[in-house]
Amino acid sequence: MATDPPNSSSPDDKTCLLHGPLADFLLFSRQEKSKWLIDIAHDICDPRDKRGKLCVWDGAARTWKDVGATDPLTGSDYLYDVQDVICLTKISHRENKSKTTATGNASTMGNRVKGRDRQRCWVTRGEYATTNSHVCPKRMGDHLVRDVYRNFESTTLPSGFSISHEMCGITLIHHLDHFFDKYEFGLRYVEPVRISSFHVSYG
Numbered sequence: 001m002a003t004d005p006p007n008s009s010s011p012d013d014k015t016c017l018l019h020g021p022l023a024d025f026l027l028f029s030r031q032e033k034s035k036w037l038i039d040i041a042h043d044i045c046d047p048r049d050k051r052g053k054l055c056v057w058d059g060a061a062r063t064w065k066d067v068g069a070t071d072p073l074t075g076s077d078y079l080y081d082v083q084d085v086i087c088l089t090k091i092s093h094r095e096n097k098s099k100t101t102a103t104g105n106a107s108t109m110g111n112r113v114k115g116r117d118r119q120r121c122w123v124t125r126g127e128y129a130t131t132n133s134h135v136c137p138k139r140m141g142d143h144l145v146r147d148v149y150r151n152f153e154s155t156t157l158p159s160g161f162s163i164s165h166e167m168c169g170i171t172l173i174h175h176l177d178h179f180f181d182k183y184e185f186g187l188r189y190v191e192p193v194r195i196s197s198f199h200v201s202y203g
Protein backbone atom coordinates (compact mmCIF):
# COMPACT_ATOMS: atom_id res chain seq x y z
CA MET A 1 0.00 0.00 0.00
CA ALA A 2 2.99 2.24 -0.60
CA THR A 3 4.24 3.54 -3.91
CA ASP A 4 7.86 2.49 -3.48
CA PRO A 5 9.08 -0.97 -2.43
CA PRO A 6 11.51 -1.25 0.47
CA ASN A 7 15.19 -1.45 -0.32
CA SER A 8 15.22 -5.13 0.66
CA SER A 9 12.84 -6.07 -2.15
CA SER A 10 14.21 -7.54 -5.32
CA PRO A 11 12.00 -6.98 -8.39
CA ASP A 12 13.31 -10.23 -9.86
CA ASP A 13 11.67 -12.54 -7.32
CA LYS A 14 8.54 -10.61 -6.28
CA THR A 15 5.31 -9.78 -8.09
CA CYS A 16 3.23 -6.73 -7.17
CA LEU A 17 -0.33 -7.92 -6.56
CA LEU A 18 -2.07 -4.80 -5.26
CA HIS A 19 -1.10 -1.21 -4.64
CA GLY A 20 -2.94 2.01 -3.98
CA PRO A 21 -3.80 4.68 -1.41
CA LEU A 22 -4.25 3.49 2.17
CA ALA A 23 -7.70 5.13 2.26
CA ASP A 24 -8.93 2.76 -0.46
CA PHE A 25 -7.70 -0.30 1.43
CA LEU A 26 -9.36 0.90 4.63
CA LEU A 27 -12.61 1.33 2.68
CA PHE A 28 -12.44 -2.16 1.16
CA SER A 29 -11.54 -3.82 4.46
CA ARG A 30 -14.40 -2.23 6.39
CA GLN A 31 -13.78 -3.26 10.01
CA GLU A 32 -11.76 -6.41 9.25
CA LYS A 33 -8.34 -4.75 9.70
CA SER A 34 -5.44 -6.92 8.56
CA LYS A 35 -7.61 -10.05 8.39
CA TRP A 36 -9.07 -8.65 5.16
CA LEU A 37 -5.64 -8.26 3.55
CA ILE A 38 -4.54 -11.71 4.75
CA ASP A 39 -7.68 -13.23 3.22
CA ILE A 40 -7.16 -11.33 -0.04
CA ALA A 41 -3.55 -12.54 -0.25
CA HIS A 42 -4.72 -16.13 0.28
CA ASP A 43 -7.51 -15.67 -2.29
CA ILE A 44 -5.07 -14.47 -4.94
CA CYS A 45 -2.19 -16.84 -4.25
CA ASP A 46 -3.31 -19.98 -2.44
CA PRO A 47 -7.00 -20.07 -1.46
CA ARG A 48 -7.20 -23.84 -1.06
CA ASP A 49 -4.26 -24.55 1.27
CA LYS A 50 -3.40 -21.05 2.58
CA ARG A 51 0.28 -22.03 2.85
CA GLY A 52 1.64 -18.47 2.88
CA LYS A 53 1.85 -15.85 5.58
CA LEU A 54 1.51 -12.10 5.35
CA CYS A 55 4.39 -9.93 6.50
CA VAL A 56 4.82 -6.16 6.73
CA TRP A 57 8.04 -4.25 6.20
CA ASP A 58 9.44 -2.70 9.40
CA GLY A 59 11.62 0.14 8.16
CA ALA A 60 13.16 0.88 11.55
CA ALA A 61 14.23 -2.72 12.14
CA ARG A 62 14.94 -3.32 8.42
CA THR A 63 13.09 -6.64 8.44
CA TRP A 64 9.76 -8.29 7.59
CA LYS A 65 7.37 -8.85 10.53
CA ASP A 66 4.45 -11.28 10.63
CA VAL A 67 1.02 -9.62 10.40
CA GLY A 68 -1.70 -10.53 12.88
CA ALA A 69 -5.37 -10.62 11.90
CA THR A 70 -6.27 -7.81 14.32
CA ASP A 71 -3.35 -5.53 13.37
CA PRO A 72 -4.44 -2.22 11.85
CA LEU A 73 -3.70 -1.68 8.17
CA THR A 74 -0.91 0.83 7.57
CA GLY A 75 0.61 2.60 4.58
CA SER A 76 3.38 0.03 4.30
CA ASP A 77 4.79 -2.64 2.03
CA TYR A 78 3.29 -6.09 2.61
CA LEU A 79 4.70 -9.41 1.45
CA TYR A 80 2.83 -12.68 1.00
CA ASP A 81 5.55 -15.22 1.79
CA VAL A 82 4.93 -18.73 0.48
CA GLN A 83 7.67 -21.35 0.35
CA ASP A 84 5.99 -23.70 -2.12
CA VAL A 85 5.85 -22.84 -5.79
CA ILE A 86 2.34 -21.81 -6.82
CA CYS A 87 0.87 -21.16 -10.25
CA LEU A 88 -1.00 -17.91 -10.72
CA THR A 89 -2.93 -16.81 -13.80
CA LYS A 90 -0.55 -14.56 -15.69
CA ILE A 91 -1.40 -11.03 -16.78
CA SER A 92 -2.72 -11.11 -20.34
CA HIS A 93 -3.00 -7.87 -22.30
CA ARG A 94 -5.96 -8.66 -24.51
CA GLU A 95 -5.58 -6.13 -27.31
CA ASN A 96 -5.27 -8.18 -30.54
CA LYS A 97 -4.54 -11.33 -28.49
CA SER A 98 -6.67 -14.11 -27.05
CA LYS A 99 -9.68 -12.94 -29.01
CA THR A 100 -12.89 -14.94 -28.79
CA THR A 101 -14.06 -16.33 -32.11
CA ALA A 102 -17.59 -16.98 -33.25
CA THR A 103 -16.91 -20.65 -33.95
CA GLY A 104 -15.20 -23.63 -32.34
CA ASN A 105 -14.48 -24.09 -28.62
CA ALA A 106 -14.87 -20.40 -27.79
CA SER A 107 -18.41 -20.33 -29.17
CA THR A 108 -19.33 -23.56 -27.35
CA MET A 109 -17.85 -22.27 -24.10
CA GLY A 110 -19.70 -18.95 -24.44
CA ASN A 111 -23.03 -20.73 -24.96
CA ARG A 112 -22.42 -23.00 -21.96
CA VAL A 113 -21.45 -20.10 -19.70
CA LYS A 114 -24.48 -18.04 -20.70
CA GLY A 115 -26.70 -21.09 -20.30
CA ARG A 116 -25.36 -21.74 -16.81
CA ASP A 117 -25.78 -18.08 -15.85
CA ARG A 118 -29.19 -17.91 -17.61
CA GLN A 119 -27.85 -15.14 -19.87
CA ARG A 120 -27.75 -12.78 -16.91
CA CYS A 121 -24.81 -10.84 -15.56
CA TRP A 122 -23.44 -12.83 -12.64
CA VAL A 123 -23.05 -9.65 -10.58
CA THR A 124 -25.95 -7.35 -11.50
CA ARG A 125 -28.35 -10.15 -12.65
CA GLY A 126 -29.21 -7.88 -15.60
CA GLU A 127 -29.75 -9.33 -19.07
CA TYR A 128 -28.68 -6.32 -21.15
CA ALA A 129 -25.47 -6.49 -23.23
CA THR A 130 -23.76 -9.39 -21.48
CA THR A 131 -20.58 -11.13 -22.58
CA ASN A 132 -18.65 -14.25 -21.67
CA SER A 133 -15.67 -12.98 -19.70
CA HIS A 134 -12.69 -15.29 -19.26
CA VAL A 135 -11.64 -15.91 -15.65
CA CYS A 136 -8.34 -17.34 -16.92
CA PRO A 137 -6.65 -15.85 -20.02
CA LYS A 138 -7.04 -18.25 -22.93
CA ARG A 139 -3.35 -18.00 -23.76
CA MET A 140 -2.59 -19.94 -20.57
CA GLY A 141 -3.62 -23.09 -22.37
CA ASP A 142 -4.91 -26.36 -20.94
CA HIS A 143 -1.77 -27.37 -19.05
CA LEU A 144 -1.49 -24.18 -16.98
CA VAL A 145 -5.20 -23.91 -16.27
CA ARG A 146 -5.11 -27.46 -14.88
CA ASP A 147 -2.26 -26.45 -12.57
CA VAL A 148 -4.31 -23.45 -11.42
CA TYR A 149 -7.31 -25.71 -10.76
CA ARG A 150 -5.22 -28.06 -8.63
CA ASN A 151 -3.89 -25.14 -6.55
CA PHE A 152 -7.17 -23.28 -6.20
CA GLU A 153 -9.82 -25.99 -6.00
CA SER A 154 -10.21 -28.79 -3.46
CA THR A 155 -12.32 -31.06 -5.68
CA THR A 156 -10.93 -33.58 -8.17
CA LEU A 157 -9.93 -32.22 -11.58
CA PRO A 158 -12.80 -32.98 -14.00
CA SER A 159 -11.98 -35.34 -16.86
CA GLY A 160 -10.94 -33.44 -19.98
CA PHE A 161 -10.76 -30.10 -18.14
CA SER A 162 -9.51 -27.39 -20.49
CA ILE A 163 -9.28 -23.62 -20.88
CA SER A 164 -12.62 -23.82 -22.74
CA HIS A 165 -14.48 -25.33 -19.78
CA GLU A 166 -17.42 -23.21 -18.65
CA MET A 167 -15.86 -23.02 -15.19
CA CYS A 168 -13.25 -20.71 -16.75
CA GLY A 169 -15.89 -18.17 -17.80
CA ILE A 170 -18.42 -15.84 -16.24
CA THR A 171 -21.26 -13.78 -17.71
CA LEU A 172 -20.82 -10.05 -17.11
CA ILE A 173 -22.32 -6.87 -18.51
CA HIS A 174 -19.90 -5.11 -20.86
CA HIS A 175 -19.06 -2.37 -18.37
CA LEU A 176 -17.91 -4.84 -15.70
CA ASP A 177 -16.18 -7.04 -18.29
CA HIS A 178 -14.01 -4.06 -19.26
CA PHE A 179 -12.67 -3.70 -15.70
CA PHE A 180 -12.46 -7.47 -15.19
CA ASP A 181 -10.21 -7.77 -18.25
CA LYS A 182 -7.87 -5.12 -16.86
CA TYR A 183 -7.64 -6.76 -13.42
CA GLU A 184 -9.32 -3.72 -11.83
CA PHE A 185 -12.34 -5.66 -10.61
CA GLY A 186 -12.52 -8.91 -8.69
CA LEU A 187 -14.90 -11.21 -6.84
CA ARG A 188 -14.40 -12.54 -3.35
CA TYR A 189 -16.50 -15.29 -1.79
CA VAL A 190 -18.02 -14.18 1.49
CA GLU A 191 -21.57 -14.45 2.74
CA PRO A 192 -23.10 -12.61 0.98
CA VAL A 193 -20.77 -12.18 -2.04
CA ARG A 194 -18.75 -8.96 -1.88
CA ILE A 195 -17.39 -7.23 -4.95
CA SER A 196 -14.04 -5.44 -4.80
CA SER A 197 -13.27 -2.82 -7.44
CA PHE A 198 -9.61 -1.91 -7.69
CA HIS A 199 -10.25 0.74 -10.36
CA VAL A 200 -8.81 4.15 -9.52
CA SER A 201 -9.81 7.23 -11.53
CA TYR A 202 -7.38 10.05 -12.09
CA GLY A 203 -8.03 13.58 -13.21
